[in-house]
Amino acid sequence: MSKAYDICVVGGGMVGATQAALLARAGYTVALLEAHRPQKFDPDADYGLRVSAISAGSRAILEQAGAWKCIQRQRHCAYREMHVEEQGSSKGLDFLAEEFGREALGYIVENQLVQDCLWNRMESSGDVNIYCPEKLAGIEQEATGVTVTMVSGKQLHCKVLAAADGALSVARKLVGIEQQIWEYNEQGLVAVIKTEKYNPGIAWQRFLPGGPLALLPLSDGRSSIVWTQSDTDAKRRLRLAEPEFMQELSEACREIFGKVIGVSERAAFPLRTRISEHFLSGRVVLLGDAAHAVHPLAGQGVNLGLLDAAALTESLLAADKNSLDRALRHYARWRRSDSVLMTKGFHAIHELFALPGQISSKIRRLGMRITNKSWFTKDRLLLHAAGQHSDAPRLAKGEILREIIRGSLKD
DSSP states (O other), rough: OOOOEEEEEEESSSHHHHHHHHHHTOOOOOEOOSOOOOOOOOHHHHOSSSEEEEOOOOOOOOHHTTTTHHHHOOOOEEEOOEEEEEOOOOOOEEEEGGOOOOOOOOEOOOOOOOHHHHHHHHHHHHOOOEEEEOOEEEEETTTTEEEEEETOOOEEEEEEEEOOTTTTTTTHHHOOOOOOEEEEEEEEOOOOEEESSOOOSEEEEEETTTTEEEEOOOOOOOEEEEEEEEEEHHHHHHHHHHHHHHHHHHHHHTTTBEEEEEEEEEEEEEEEEEEESOOOOEEEEOOGGGTEOOOGGGOHHHHHHHHHHHHHHHHHHTOTTHHHHHHHHHHHHHHHHHHHHHHHHHHHEEEEHHHHSSSHHHHHHHHHHHHOOHHHHHHHHHHHHHTTTTTTTTTTTTTOHHHHHHHHHHO
């Protein structure tokens, strides 16, 4: 006989673990399926290559999931200034947190640390039943829920299955949801670098002919880089000796913090944009990379996923026993609409900056200058980047989970 839960979450990465933690704290019975427990975070080890720019809205969500204090106790870097420019001009877009009444524009945090804190919270509280190591093998849908079969042969029954198992989602394929995919033949080259001057807490980005280069501040004054470039250039630069690589990188970032004088190991990952045709099939909902994957030029990938987790939590709490399917449809419409806007918006920006020629360059620079002079436009951009625009989930805007629960009980 299969064990029954309110929610089964497939995938224990940052988004899936956040979803499981939020729903468990909201009083649902939750099962989490994951193939591998994330590696324990070691604060004495060097910085990892995979970091995320956590928005203010995502921080608020992670606080309600019970993970942010754990992150704060270890290491992260708040950035209060952001600069975006195009090659050939140091003028561009500038954002200062204090000008918009914000504590910070965002926080640079290692992905491994976020995952480890979420898992520590779930394991210590015991309110999420974790099946790990375990993999999804089959899904059978009925009117009242989903029967999940695992590779081990075990079965679970749940009212809702939340699929957060990544861009190559097994759950999405099992329910037959197709995706629209844009291939760029590009890779994101990542590394940790040391420059002659400390990075004082500035998220700096420069659009180059081959793609954007971002320097993200770390708490020890170094920077984590994400350098978008063609497959050919990425393969070549991965093979370069350190002195040659540091020289090319110094030129690419115009020595904004002085010459690059140290570099960690390097890695690269392929870039593509994905958007699922639907976010819902029966009682199976998609979130995170299983639902969408965006170009990293704006650093919004994990933030969109955390907004999904907050939105699904809010949608479920607003449902009574007779309107669960309506609540799931509301979530799917809500998050797909926002995800399509963001996904296609980032794709359009990528295509705009990929256009060659002086005319297109002048148009881009003019657009940046006009935007930079408008406080209102910049404030709107920051609200969307922070995940706190008018249509954002309440958790992202700072509401406390127990207050949302209390409100749903009154309704």
